[in-house]
Amino acid sequence: MIDPATKDIFKLAVEAQGNGNFHQAARLYFAVLEQQPNHPDTNHNVGVVAAKLGKQREAVLFSREQRNLMHWSNNIGLVMSMP
Numbered sequence: 001m002i003d004p005a006t007k008d009i010f011k012l013a014v015e016a017q018g019n020g021n022f023h024q025a026a027r028l029y030f031a032v033l034e035q036q037p038n039h040p041d042t043n044h045n046v047g048v049v050a051a052k053l054g055k056q057r058e059a060v061l062f063s064r065e066q067r068n069l070m071h072w073s074n075n076i077g078l079v080m081s082m083p
Contacts, residue, residue, distance in 0.1 A: 029045055
């Protein structure tokens with residue numbers, strides 16, 4: 001669960017990204033990752049921002065991390081729903 005302050009930072013990052021302020025968005029996303037390193041949406045968005053900034057290697061790394069986190073999250077959900 002993401003705490004309210006971190007959630008607010010995430011919202012600001014999404015807004016900055018939407019406005020094309022990719023450097024600011026990256027700084028804000030990294031602030032979120034300091035608090036929630038396994039936050040899949042943030043990892044995905046960092047990958048998108050990295051690609052926009054021409055950082056292709058970083059974009060691939062963060063996108064891969066997001067996929068790994070989503071896979072883990074889906075698997076744990078299946079396990080938790082088992083009788």
